[in-house]
Amino acid sequence: MEEAQRIQSLPPYLFARVDEKIANAKAKGVDVISLGIGDPDLPTPDHIIDELVKAVRNPENHRYPSYVGMLEFRQAVAEWYKRRSNIVLDPKKEVMTLIGSKEGIAHIALCYLNQGDIALVPDPGYPVYGIGTLLAGGVPYTMPLRAENGFLPDLEAIPEEIAQKAKLMFLNYPNNPTGAVADKTFYLKAIAFAKKYDIIICHDGPYSEIAFKGFKPLSFLEIPGAMEVGIEFHSMSKTYNMTGWRIGWAAGNARVIEALGRIKSNIDSGVFQAIQEAAIVGLLGNQEIIAELCKIYQERQDIVIEGLTALGWSVERPKATIYVWAKVPKGYTSTSFCELVLEKTGVVVTPGNGYGEYGEGYFRISLTISTERLREALARIKDSLGNFEF
Numbered sequence: 001m002e003e004a005q006r007i008q009s010l011p012p013y014l015f016a017r018v019d020e021k022i023a024n025a026k027a028k029g030v031d032v033i034s035l036g037i038g039d040p041d042l043p044t045p046d047h048i049i050d051e052l053v054k055a056v057r058n059p060e061n062h063r064y065p066s067y068v069g070m071l072e073f074r075q076a077v078a079e080w081y082k083r084r085s086n087i088v089l090d091p092k093k094e095v096m097t098l099i100g101s102k103e104g105i106a107h108i109a110l111c112y113l114n115q116g117d118i119a120l121v122p123d124p125g126y127p128v129y130g131i132g133t134l135l136a137g138g139v140p141y142t143m144p145l146r147a148e149n150g151f152l153p154d155l156e157a158i159p160e161e162i163a164q165k166a167k168l169m170f171l172n173y174p175n176n177p178t179g180a181v182a183d184k185t186f187y188l189k190a191i192a193f194a195k196k197y198d199i200i201i202c203h204d205g206p207y208s209e210i211a212f213k214g215f216k217p218l219s220f221l222e223i224p225g226a227m228e229v230g231i232e233f234h235s236m237s238k239t240y241n242m243t244g245w246r247i248g249w250a251a252g253n254a255r256v257i258e259a260l261g262r263i264k265s266n267i268d269s270g271v272f273q274a275i276q277e278a279a280i281v282g283l284l285g286n287q288e289i290i291a292e293l294c295k296i297y298q299e300r301q302d303i304v305i306e307g308l309t310a311l312g313w314s315v316e317r318p319k320a321t322i323y324v325w326a327k328v329p330k331g332y333t334s335t336s337f338c339e340l341v342l343e344k345t346g347v348v349v350t351p352g353n354g355y356g357e358y359g360e361g362y363f364r365i366s367l368t369i370s371t372e373r374l375r376e377a378l379a380r381i382k383d384s385l386g387n388f389e390f
């Protein structure tokens with residue numbers, strides 16, 4: 001039963017050691033507070049659930065859906081972009097429904113990478129960019145995201161021969177795990193780079209609506225030239241608290257969307273139509289819920305930033321996302337610090353090296369927990385962990 005090289009080549013699961021420590025702490029009866037989970041804790045809004053309940057009763061929805069997604073859902077996505085960013089998408093050719101954006105991110109590599117082809121992958125980053133590349137037989141080339149560059153990749157640092165061989169570039173702003181955002185200047189540079197080297201940009205934007213203090217993240221697709229070189233992955237997961245529902249989309253360049261559809265039509269059979277109908281209501285219905293959601297995350301972010309800053313910890317306030325990315329103190333690695341925090345306080349934070357080697361020296365806090373538990377976590381940190389040097 002020897003496994004294929006493609007799965008033998010998968011990197012080790014870096015959170016395994018922390019997971020084990022969490023399990024041990026729980027077994028000992030510690031009241032563990034997890035600030036580690038990148039999964040919204042709040043429920044899906046009622047009007048979306050109500051629509052699902054209705055749609056699930058319709059026998060027409062019990063049959064195989066179309067692999068590209070109901071036209072009505074793709075039209076809703078197009079309308080959503082029109083309303084949000086004033087861009088016009090052809091729902092038939094420029095939008096594809098996904099079983100969550102993770103599915104599309106993993107499959108896009110199969111569409112474009114031959115054995116040994118390069119995909120440019122941000123580090124630290126969402127692991128699927130690199131893993132999808134490996135599973136397709138491609139080679140991930142790391143684009144380091146460094147604090148001094150605002151956690152944007154330095155495109156000029158990519159060697160010429162690598163750029164020549166690269167076929168895909170993954171970008172993700174607002175960024176998980178760093179909370180960084182990208183401006184128009186950066187996107188224009190990336191688009192010019194993609195045109196020069198014939199690279200497809202895969203922009204992953206699930207946090208575009210989770211932003212603070214009036215900041216409005218750009219959609220990649222609204223940047224001039226973006227539609228010529230790439231697509232954007234997006235999702236209902238974070239914006240509408242729907243991670244468990246598994247529905248997202250890819251939108252952008254028609255040729256890329258068509259290629260993704262060709263792979264998908266041979267692998268999956270689309271998203272349950274009742275879920276698509278509920279998602280349509282999400283996209284076209286009351287959007288006030290997003291402002292309310294952002295207010296909740298904002299309050300949580302305040303608790304974390306103000307609490308840690310008061311202790312003299314090294315944190316910056318992200319403009320978007322549900323994360324805070326912070327430096328570990330001098331004398332610690334990501335892993336040793338996260339273990340220390342867990343041992344002394346029962347609070348789980350995620351070691352930055354789990355997102356890649358350039359995440360070493362950082363840890364991630366997720367704001368997906370009630371203000372009460374968050375305050376409790378910070379109180380424990382204040383009481384049980386001394387002052388550190390950064």
Ligand SMILES: *Cc1c(COP(=O)(O)O)cnc(C)c1O
Pocket residue numbers: 038099100101102103126172176204206234235236237238243247248
């Ligand atoms: C949560 C997340 C996703 C996955 O979203 P789904 O649509 O639920 O698959 C994709 N990319 C990043 C960076 C994420 O944090």
